[in-house]
Amino acid sequence: MTHNRTFDVLTATCPSRTSLARIANKWTAMVVIALSSGRMRFGDLRAKVDGISGKVLTDTLRDLERDGLVTRHVYAEVPPRVEYELTALGHTLQKPLRALGDWAEEHITEVLAARESYDIRR
Amino acid sequence: MTHNRTFDVLTATCPSRTSLARIANKWTAMVVIALSSGRMRFGDLRAKVDGISGKVLTDTLRDLERDGLVTRHVYAEVPPRVEYELTALGHTLQKPLRALGDWAEEHITEVLAARESYDIRR
DNA sequence: CTGCATCCCAGCCGATACTG
DNA sequence: CAGTATCGGCTGGGATGCAG
Numbered sequence: 001m002t003h004n005r006t007f008d009v010l011t012a013t014c015p016s017r018t019s020l021a022r023i024a025n026k027w028t029a030m031v032v033i034a035l036s037s038g039r040m041r042f043g044d045l046r047a048k049v050d051g052i053s054g055k056v057l058t059d060t061l062r063d064l065e066r067d068g069l070v071t072r073h074v075y076a077e078v079p080p081r082v083e084y085e086l087t088a089l090g091h092t093l094q095k096p097l098r099a100l101g102d103w104a105e106e107h108i109t110e111v112l113a114a115r116e117s118y119d120i121r122r
Numbered sequence: 123m124t125h126n127r128t129f130d131v132l133t134a135t136c137p138s139r140t141s142l143a144r145i146a147n148k149w150t151a152m153v154v155i156a157l158s159s160g161r162m163r164f165g166d167l168r169a170k171v172d173g174i175s176g177k178v179l180t181d182t183l184r185d186l187e188r189d190g191l192v193t194r195h196v197y198a199e200v201p202p203r204v205e206y207e208l209t210a211l212g213h214t215l216q217k218p219l220r221a222l223g224d225w226a227e228e229h230i231t232e233v234l235a236a237r238e239s240y241d242i243r244r
Numbered sequence: 245c246t247g248c249a250t251c252c253c254a255g256c257c258g259a260t261a262c263t264g
Numbered sequence: 265c266a267g268t269a270t271c272g273g274c275t276g277g278g279a280t281g282c283a284g
Contacts, residue, residue: 007226007227007228007229007230008149008227009152009155009223009226009227010141010152010155010156010170010171010172011172012172015230015234016181016226016230017148017226019149019226019229019230019233020148020152020222020223020226021148022132022221023226024146024147024148024150024219024222025146026139026142026143026146026147026150027257028146029131029142029146030131030132033131033132033134037244041265041266042265042267043265043266045250045267048132049132050132050133050134050214051134052267053257053258053259054258054259054267055257055258055267055268055269056256056257056258058266058267058268059127059256059257065240066236066237066240066241067233067236067237068232068233068235068236068237068239068240068243069236074266077265078264078265079265079266080264080265080266080267081265081266082265082266082267085237089229089232089236091230092225093229095221096218096221097146097222098223099217099218099220099221100142100145100146100218100219101131101142101242103145103205103214103215103218104129104131104138104139104141104142104145105128105129105130105131106136107141107211107214107215108129108137108138108141110190110191110211111190112137112139113188113189114189114190114191114211115188115189115190116192117131117190118187118188119188143254149276149277157265163245163246163248164245164247165245165246174255175277175278175279176246176247176277176278177248177277177278178276178277178278180246180247180248181276181277196246199245200284201245201246202245202246202247202284203245203246204245204246216261
C-alpha cells in the first residue's frame with residue numbers, strides 16, 4: 001500500500017498542505033531543478049533560473065532553507081560568496097519536481113494545441 | 123536519453139514555462155489528485171478538495187480544460203449536473219502530481235521539524 | 245446545482261535604491 | 265556579490281449575490 005493514511009493534503013487543516021503549497025510552486029520547481037546540477041552560488045543560480053528577480057530568488061531560497069530542503073553556505077570573503085545546495089531531504093524532492101518540469105517540456109506542444117483549440121471554440 | 127533539448131523550462135521565454143506555471147500550483151495539484159479517482163461532479167469535487175472556494179475551483183477547472191487536461195460533461199437536467207474527468211493527457215500528469223502530494227504527506231514531519239528549528243535559530 | 249459577476253483584500257512579484 | 269528595504273502593480277483567491 002503506497003497510500004499515507006495519517007496525512008492527507010486534500011484535508012484543509014492537514015499540515016501537509018502547507019508543505020504542498022510551498023513545493024507546488026513554479027519558482028520552487030525551477031530553483032530545485034536548477035540546484036539538481038549541484039551546489040551553486042547565488043549569482044549563478046539567478047542566471048540559470050532565467051528571468052527570476054533577486055528578491056524572488058532570495059525569498060524562495062529562504063523558504064526552502066526553512067523547510068530543510070536547501071543549505072546555505074556563507075564564505076567570509078570580499079566580495080562575499082554564498083552557495084546553496086540541496087539537503088538530503090531536498091534531494092528526495094528533486095525527482096518529483098524534475099518530473100513536473102519534464103512533463104511541461106514534453107507535452108507543451110499538446111498543451112499549446114489544446115489552448116488554441118479552446119480559444120477558437122469561443 | 124531522458125532530457126528534452128528543444129524546450130527548457132529554465133528559459134524565461136520558453137513556452138513550456140507557461141505550462142509549468144499552471145501545473146506547479148497547489149490547487150491544480152489537489153484537483154488533479156482528486157480527479158484521479160475518476161469522473162466526478164462539481165459538488166463532489168468541491169467537497170473532496172476540502173476548503174476550495176467555488177470561484178477557485180471553477181477557475182482551476184477552466185484552466186485545466188483549456189490546457190486539454192480535463193473534459194467537461196454537461197447534462198441538460200434540472201437541477202443541472204456537470205461532471206469533470208481527466209483526459210488522456212491529464213492522466214499523464216496524474217502520476218507526477220500525486221508524487222508531489224505523496225511527498226508532502228510523507229515528509230511533513232521532517233519539514234515541520236526543520237521549520238521549528240529554523241524559527242528558533244532566529 | 246452550477247457557475248458567472250462583482251467587490252475587495254492579501255500576498256506575490258518586480259524594480260529600484262542602498263548596505264556590508 | 266549578496267542581501268535588505270521599500271514601494272507599487274498585479275493577480276490569486278475569498279465572500280456574496282444572482283441567473284440558468
